[in-house]
Amino acid sequence: MTNKIIFGDAQNMKELEDSSIHLVVTSPPYFNAPFDYPDLFESYEQFLNVMKNVANEIKRVLAKGRIAAFVCDDTLINGEKYPVVADIIKIFTEQGFKYRERITWVKPEGYIRISRRSGVLIQHPYPMYYYPDNLQESILIFQNGDFDYKSISQRKKQLSKIDIKQYQREKWFLNVWYITNVLPINNRLEKGIAAFPEEIPRRLIKLFSFKGETVLDPFLGSGTTLKVANELGRNGIGYEIDAELLKVIKEKLGINQTKLVKTPSYEIIMRDDKKYLRTTLQNRVKNNNKSR
Numbered sequence: 384m385t386n387k388i389i390f391g392d393a394q395n396m397k398e399l400e401d402s403s404i405h406l407v408v409t410s411p412p413y414f415n416a417p418f419d420y421p422d423l424f425e426s427y428e429q430f431l432n433v434m435k436n437v438a439n440e441i442k443r444v445l446a447k448g449r450i451a452a453f454v455c456d457d458t459l460i461n462g463e464k465y466p467v468v469a470d471i472i473k474i475f476t477e478q479g480f481k482y483r484e485r486i487t488w489v490k491p492e493g494y495i496r497i498s499r500r501s502g503v504l505i506q507h508p509y510p511m512y513y514y515p516d517n518l519q520e521s522i523l524i525f526q527n528g529d530f531d532y533k534s535i536s537q538r539k540k541q542l543s544k545i546d547i548k549q550y551q552r553e554k555w556f557l558n559v560w561y562i563t564n565v566l567p568i569n570n571r572l573e574k575g576i577a578a579f580p581e582e583i584p585r586r587l588i589k590l591f592s593f594k595g596e597t598v599l600d601p602f603l604g605s606g607t608t609l610k611v612a613n614e615l616g617r618n619g620i621g622y623e624i625d626a627e628l629l630k631v632i633k634e635k636l637g638i639n640q641t642k643l644v645k646t647p648s649y650e651i652i653m654r655d656d657k658k659y660l661r662t663t664l665q666n667r668v669k670n671n672n673k674s675r
């Protein structure tokens with residue numbers, strides 16, 4: 384079985400052999416972001432420690448020369464920004480990864496869900512009241528040493544060829560990507576998960592992996608990376624600590640659904656270190672909103 388979903392802590396990826404993964408695409412939990420993960424971590428240091436341990440495991444399982452792409456942003460809590468992006472770059476370079484690129488993902492104006500702080504200046508049109516709304520996140524691209532371009536057969540290259548017309552039309556060649564985020568519609572499958580839009584893993588998987596290879600998402604959430612990986616002819620492996628997401632992931636990946644289209648099969652492993660988080664987190668978000 385090549386597709387796997389493991390419910391457990393990604394600080395330990397014992398199910399995976401060394402150098403067995405060809406690409407990592409992920410977005411870590413947004414520290415203790417009030418709208419998604421209030422008080423998930425005891426402290427910022429604990430969050431960074433989890434990131435360090437996961438980076439260490441990624442270094443072990445990722446094949447030589449391959450890419451780990453991290454979608455992340457600084458987190459704003461009680462008016463203070465935590466420098467998540469800078470710290471993740473530091474953690475990965477200390478693990479021996481090359482910091483290859485930073486792409487800025489820009490979301491459309493009007494759909495932002497979290498910080499609408501810019502109105503403060505309208506109420507107080509004076510210096511010192513400037514708090515801009517945040518429309519961007521970073522897609523950090525780390526590389527595990529040099530890639531041997533000759534190790535890939537001509538046939539595999541042809542099968543994985545990138546559509547240059549699309550590359551130019553959609554301006555993938557820029558380090559700024561304009562992509563609509565998952566919209567905050569009530570009752571959407573990804574409610575409370577901070578999912579990224581499919582277009583992000585779609586571009587990254589096409590740009591940094593070949594058909595038939597294996598993509599890993601250590602923070603699987605609703606399963607977006609695996610869905611896209613399979614659509615693009617790649618195998619997918621995901622870790623997710625919250626066993627309450629099983630239903631959402633199954634639905635997104637079409638597991639157990641009687642469908643006319645054939646869906647790939649997944650091995651699902653339930654480890655002892657899994658947790659049950661979502662209900663508690665969502666209740667905390669509700670209570671925080673009430674007390675605003």
Ligand SMILES: C[S@@+](CC[C@H](N)C(=O)[O-])C[C@H]1O[C@@H](n2cnc3c(N)ncnc32)[C@H](O)[C@@H]1O
Nearest residue numbers: 392393411412578579602604605607623624625
């Ligand atoms: C930002 S979400 C990922 C969303 C995903 N990209 C999607 O499109 O649905 C981060 C996920 O990491 C999970 N998580 C947090 N700590 C973890 C850990 N130590 N190991 C595995 N998963 C973890 C959270 O429960 C959450 O679902």
